[in-house]
Amino acid sequence: MLDEIKEQPHILSRLLRRFFRDDFSINCDIPLSDEEIRGISDITVVASGSSKNVGDVAASYLRRFLNIPVRVEFSSEFCADNSFISKTSFVVAISQSGETTDTYEALEAAAEKTKYTLALTNNSESRLHKASSYQIMVEADKEKSIAATKTVTAQLLCLMAFGLFLASKRNVEKLSLEKTVAELRKLPEGIESILENCGDIQKTAEKINKSSGILFVSKGSCVNALREGALKLKETSYIMTEVLPSGEALHGHFALLDNTRTLVSAILDGVFYDTEVENTLYMKEKSGANLVVIKNAQNKEIEDKFEKDRTYFINIPGAEEYVEVFYIIVVCQLLAYYISRSLGFDINHPRYLSKVVK
Known part of the structure; x- marks a missing residue:
């Protein structure tokens, strides 16, 4: 666990280079048109355990970045009530392994109502990754300790980068985005x-x-x-x-x-x-x-x-x-x-x- 805690500055540095270019443009490699992005009405994150906590932390920033409703649901509860999902909703499913059963079932339920589903996982061969419309790989390397550490901060940065990517296509002030990216780049040194x-x-x-x-x-x-x-x-x-x-x-x-x-x-x-x-x-x-x-x-x-x-x-x-x-x-x-x-x-x-x- 301690070794994996200590890997976080390196992993976050790598993700920062991947998502944020020198000109402050944001690359999430998600093939959505600007029109589709501007048409997203709300975001729901489904996850369990530490991944649910990641969603909760990120949600308030996604609301600020995008000025749309963002909610976070336990995967195990989402199948019981997802009446708030519409065809313009965007559902993000987070799972370290991509094999969490209740998160996979939540993604399947979401896919019946919207074509906008995204998997945020550390496993490109997982069923969650393969079942979603869009994917963001966490790329935190293998995490052996049962208590998640490096995948948590990596997931959080990925989710924030996703929010900033959407914001950049929704006419959010460029200077605000540049300041946010500049602050995030301080993460490795701070940790x-x-x-x-x-x-x-x-x-x-x-x-x-x-x-x-x-x-x-x-x-x-x-x-x-x-x-x-x-x-x-x-x-x-x-x-x-x-x-x-x-x-x-x-x-x-x-x-x-x-x-x-x-x-x-x-x-x-x-x-x-x-x-x-x-x-x-x-x-x-x-x-x-x-x-x-x-x-x-x-x-x-x-x-x-x-x-x-x-x-x-x-x-x-x-x-x-x-x-x-x-x-x-x-x-x-x-x-x-x-x-x-x-x-x-x-x-x-x-x-x-x-x-x-x-």
Whole structure:
């Protein structure tokens, strides 16, 4: 798992070169006419597990890029209700292996209603890849660890590139697209800096590894990035986790916290910074829980706002939110790895779980 976490800067660099040309044009190799792209009314992502979390993280950015409705559905539920799909809908099915049964069945159900289906997989020989109208290969190389890591960030970048490709054909302002691409190109260097300074993450993991439960909170898309982190902890360390917007956590949910549990809060610079600090302070003071704050590295002042007792800080580079979500995911991958290792579990082969890799 750790080796695959460390591969991410290289894999993302390769994908960035593939999708984004020097002139900032975007290449997804999807044979759609401009007229067809402008006629897309909505997008639905169907996926399971980590791939579902990827869809949730990307959805808000796709809405902003395209200004159309974007929804994310569990593959296993899509067949029960897909009444919202029309002939102008675009359905994206995400699966690392391309062999996930419920995702394949969801794609088949979608194909009965729309000709616009896309498979996002790491396996060009998979039935999902072959059954879809369009394909984007993740190209993350073989992932052996059952807990997905490098395929997660690769899927996320592919999905964002797909959204930007559509946006470039829908008369979205060119300067806005160029800025977004320029920011995404910072990803490999930013993740490298996290990997080079993961000692603090390891120390934090060893401080909270006996937690009876962990509550993850933040704002916006960072909540969905933390949801992927929570899944990694469940898979590798068997710790009960919950993920909520920090404002919603105050409505009863944080009563679960006590001094045997941990609160993980991603508090990043931005318009909601003060609110996130206030909400996190309140939950920490009321519950006495361990506190882990994921923060921007350049923000030193935040450390003075919290009592030092059982409070730990993890730094990520400052960036646009659509880049910071990648950093949060990588931090949580490392946190899960080091917690699992400190508890002596089989990190690469968690109990009850299996994986299709071809």
